[in-house]
Each structure stands twice: as C-alpha cells, then as structure tokens.
Amino acid sequence: xxxxxxxxxxxxxxxxxxxxxxxxxxxxxxxxxxxxxxxxxxxxxxxxxxxxxxxxxxxxxxxxxxxxxxxxxxxxxxxxxxxxxxxxxxxxxxxxxxxxxxxxxxxxxxxxxxxxxxxxxxxxxxxxxxxxxxxxxxxxxxxxxxxxxxxxxxxxxxxxxxxxxxxxxxxxxxxxxxxxxxxxxxxxxxxxxxxxxxxxxxxxxxxxxxxxxxxxxxxxxxxxxxxxxxxxxxxxxxxxxxxxxxxxxxxxxxxxxxxxxxxxxxxxxxxxxxxxxxxxxxxxxxxxxxxxxxxxxxxxxxxxxxxxxxxxxxxxxxxxxxxxxxxxxxxxxxxxxxxxxx
Ligand code: NAP
Numbered sequence: 001x002x003x004x005x006x007x008x009x010x011x012x013x014x015x016x017x018x019x020x021x022x023x024x025x026x027x028x029x030x031x032x033x034x035x036x037x038x039x040x041x042x043x044x045x046x047x048x049x050x051x052x053x054x055x056x057x058x059x060x061x062x063x064x065x066x067x068x069x070x071x072x073x074x075x076x077x078x079x080x081x082x083x084x085x086x087x088x089x090x091x092x093x094x095x096x097x098x099x100x101x102x103x104x105x106x107x108x109x110x111x112x113x114x115x116x117x118x119x120x121x122x123x124x125x126x127x128x129x130x131x132x133x134x135x136x137x138x139x140x141x142x143x144x145x146x147x148x149x150x151x152x153x154x155x156x157x158x159x160x161x162x163x164x165x166x167x168x169x170x171x172x173x174x175x176x177x178x179x180x181x182x183x184x185x186x187x188x189x190x191x192x193x194x195x196x197x198x199x200x201x202x203x204x205x206x207x208x209x210x211x212x213x214x215x216x217x218x219x220x221x222x223x224x225x226x227x228x229x230x231x232x233x234x235x236x237x238x239x240x241x242x243x244x245x246x247x248x249x250x251x252x253x254x255x256x257x258x259x260x261x262x263x264x265x266x267x268x269x270x271x272x273x274x275x276x277x278x279x280x281x282x283x284x285x286x287x288x289x290x291x292x293x294x295x296x297x298x299x300x301x302x303x304x305x306x307x308x309x310x311x312x313x314x315x316x317x318x319x320x321x322x323x324x325x326x327x328x329x330x331x332x333x334x335x336x337x338x339x340x341x342x
Contacts, residue, residue: 008064009049010111011303012225012294017044017062024066024086026139026174033141033172036061042332045172047085047116051227052327055300055340059331065115067174070095080134081178085115089122093207096180102203103132103180106187109214111221111228115173119163120325121156125190125210130156134177136163141170158262159232159325217287225294226285230307231265231322244318251318265314265322266290272313279306307341 003020006012018041023029029045036043042060046052066086073080079101083092089112093104106127110117117129118136133156136149155162163173184203188196192209219226236244241261245251254262269275269289276286280302283295292306307324315321324337 005049005054005058005062008046008062009052009054009227010221010225011049011053011227011298012221013054013298013300013303015054015057015300017058017060019061020064021061022064022066024068026067029063029065029067029172029174030139030141030144032061032063037141044329044333047113048088048111050111050221051116051120051325052329053227053300053303053324053337055304055328055330055335057331058329060333063172065113065172065174067115069175072099072101077182079180079182081180083114083176083178085113085173085175087114089114089117097203097207101180102184104178105203105207106190106193106210108207108210109218114176118154118156118161118173118176120159121154121161123159125193125213126187128156130154132178132180134179136173137175137177138163138167138171138173141172146174147171158235219285219287219291219293224285225298226291227326229265229290229325230292231269231290231310232325233262233265234268234320234322235260235262236320244320248318263320264290268314268318268320268322269310272310272317274310274313277306277309279309282306284310304341311341 003017005015005017021032023032033043044058044060045063045065047065067084068086069084070087071082089110090108092114093108096104106125107122110122110124118133122129133151136154138147140147186198186201186206188194188198192213196205196209238259238261241253245253252264252267256262266289274284275289277284278295281294281296281298282302283293285291285293292303311322328335328337328340
C-alpha cells in the first residue's frame with residue numbers, strides 16, 4: 001500500500017511513500033525507524049515538509065515527527081522553554097508573545113515545526129534561531145541514546161548546523177530548548193522594522209510588522225505550494241564581490257563579519273526578468289523572486305527545470321551560481337540539489 005506525501009510537503013508536490021508513520025512519542029519514532037531499517041528500507045524523518053522537494057516516489061518509510069509539548073521554566077533573567085519537536089513554529093511564536101515572553105517575534109510566520117528550526121538555523125529579519133537556542137535534544141536512532149547539544153555544539157551557520165552534517169543520518173531531533181532573556185531588545189535592522197521606534201516599540205508591534213511584511217510579499221503555502229526561499233543568498237569572497245560590484249554597482253550587498261559579502265539572490269533573479277516566469281505548473285513568485293511556487297499542479301520536474309533555468313540565467317549574467325536552500329529527496333533519500341539542477 002502506498003501513501004501520498006502531498007499533505008506532508010508545503011510545495012504540494014504529489015509523490016508516494018511506501019509507508020507513512022505519524023510519531024507522537026519518542027518511542028513511536030524509534031520503533032518506526034528500527035522496523036524500517038530492519039526491513040532494509042530507506043527511512044526519512046519529516047516535520048512539516050516545508051523545506052523539501054520530492055523528486056519522485058519515496059521507496060521507504062516517511063516518519064512524521066509530531067512530538068508535542070511546551071514547558072516553561074522561569075529564572076530571574078530569562079524564560080527557558082522546552083519545546084517538543086512537532087510543535088508548529090508559528091504557534092510557538094504566538095504562544096510566547098501571549099504569555100508575555102518576547103524574543104521570537106522576528107521569526108513569526110516561518111512555516112515548519114520547532115524540531116526543524118535548528119537544522120537550517122531558521123532566520124528572518126535579522127534574528128536567527130542561533131540567538132535564542134539553548135540546546136537541542138536528539139536521539140541517536142542506532143544506539144537509542146539521547147544527546148543534548150548546547151548552542152555551540154550545534155555548529156550553527158548561515159542556514160546550516162551540525163544536523164545537516166555529522167548529525168544528519170541517524171539522529172532525530174525530539175525537542176528544542178530556548179532561552180528568552182527578560183531584558184528584551186528589539187531587532188529592527190530589516191525592511192519596515194527600521195521605521196519603528198526602538199525606545200517605544202512593543203514585541204506585539206514587531207510581530208504585527210513582520211506578519212504584515214510576510215503576508216504581503218510571500219505566498220501562502222495553503223494557496224500556492226512553496227518551500228520558502230528556494231535558493232540560498234550567495235556569500236562571496238571579498239575579492240570576487242569587489243569585482244562583481246565594480247561591474248554591477250547597484251547590487252544590494254551585505255558585508256559579513258568575516259569579510260565575505262552576502263548578495264540578495266532574489267534581486268539577482270529579478271534582474272534576469274524572471275518574476276512570474278513559468279515552466280509547466282511551476283513559477284517564480286511575482287512579489288519575491290527567491291520563492292518558487294506550485295502555480296498549477298506542478299510536477300517536481302517542472303520545479304527542477306525552472307530552478308535550472310534560473311541558475312543558468314543568473315550564472316550567465318553575474319557569474320554567480322545559485323545553490324538551492326531546499327533539500328531534494330529522491331527514491332532512497334536526500335540527493336545533491338546543486339547537481340540535480342546543474
Ligand atoms: P528582503 O527584505 O527582500 O531582503 C533580501 C535579502 O537581503 C534577504 O534575504 C536578506 O538576507 C538580505 N537583507 C535585507 N536587509 C538586510 C539587512 N539589513 N542586513 C543584512 N541582510 C539584509 O528579504 P525577504 O525575502 O522579504 O525576507 C525577509 C527575511 O525573511 C529575510 O531575513 C529572509 O532570509 C527571511 N526569509 C527566509 C525564508 C526561507 O525560506 N529561508 C523565506 C522568506 C523569508 P538574509 O536572508 O540573510 O536575512
């Protein structure tokens with residue numbers, strides 16, 4: 001019996017898995033994993049499928065991590081939250097604000113669940129998970145042992161962490177620990193937030209502004225399937241950036257602390273006149289070119305062809321070769337997204 005993965009990926013791409021298991025406890029997750037491995041079949045753990053593209057049917061078990069629970073501990077200087085991996089991220093942001101615990105407001109409306117947030121170190125409007133993450137609890141599915149990784153052990157980077165490397169294959173994140181300092185400092189460095197008055201603004205106002213920016217600029221996955229930013233913003237070495245900026249003086253660019261320079265990938269795509277461009281059922285979002293959408297019953301091949309076309313156009317014009325942020329899943333597991341669209 002096959003089962004559709006369409007409800008389990010925000011791109012809304014049709015693909016089947018051999019089996020789908022909803023895990024609400026650590027034990028259910030471990031059991032589903034062990035049974036599948038014993039049957040020598042591939043196994044994949046998903047949260048809300050908000051950063052994946054299924055290239056074809058998955059010939060194994062997809063375990064949907066739905067471990068619930070939010071526990072709060074109050075200390076003199078901060079609130080400490082222990083959050084089950086399956087909690088919806090945006091609901092968590094709303095809950096913390098309702099309880100008077102600010103700190104997550106810039107990260108409002110990010111699709112996905114709490115357990116996925118450390119994997120790519122989710123970030124928006126100048127705040128990354130890294131700045132609030134206290135620890136990540138995961139289980140080594142081979143040994144059954146629990147591991148608690150503190151913030152530095154998670155090796156957070158730009159849309160990156162240890163969970164994309166050493167801890168990728170047989171570890172499952174089961175909970176995330178957050179620390180929200182009571183001394184709240186608004187982060188108002190991005191977009192419309194720069195117009196807010198740091199001395200008087202409330203966390204709710206920052207939350208409202210973020211929600212407004214996101215809902216006006218980014219597609220709602222319930223209407224047009226998508227996986228958020230499709231490509232990473234390229235980060236160039238200083239010399240390469242200097243050369244490019246001498247030819248294209250208006251490129252928005254953001255110098256990084258290590259001397260490298262981040263470029264806005266959406267701007268590069270827009271300069272190739274690709275907003276609204278479609279291949280089959282897949283299209284480039286009209287408001288934010290960094291987001292590819294399932295316009296109308298897109299197949300994964302439509303998305304791959306569109307991503308290839310974008311990469312070629314941007315590479316041809318700027319000699320900057322975009323890399324997907326979205327993870328590509330083939331029949332037996334993750335495959336190289338860059339090689340797939342090259
Ligand atoms: P935007 O404001 O149009 O800006 C384009 C890019 O320029 C952003 O991606 C951002 O990089 C960078 N940027 C803008 N202002 C900056 C500043 N003051 N300092 C440093 N870098 C700056 O971006 P947007 O598409 O509307 O997204 C707004 C935020 O939400 C961004 O932080 C973006 O990363 C985040 N977001 C993430 C996803 C995802 O799927 N990962 C999807 C949508 C939005 P950074 O991306 O490095 O911040």
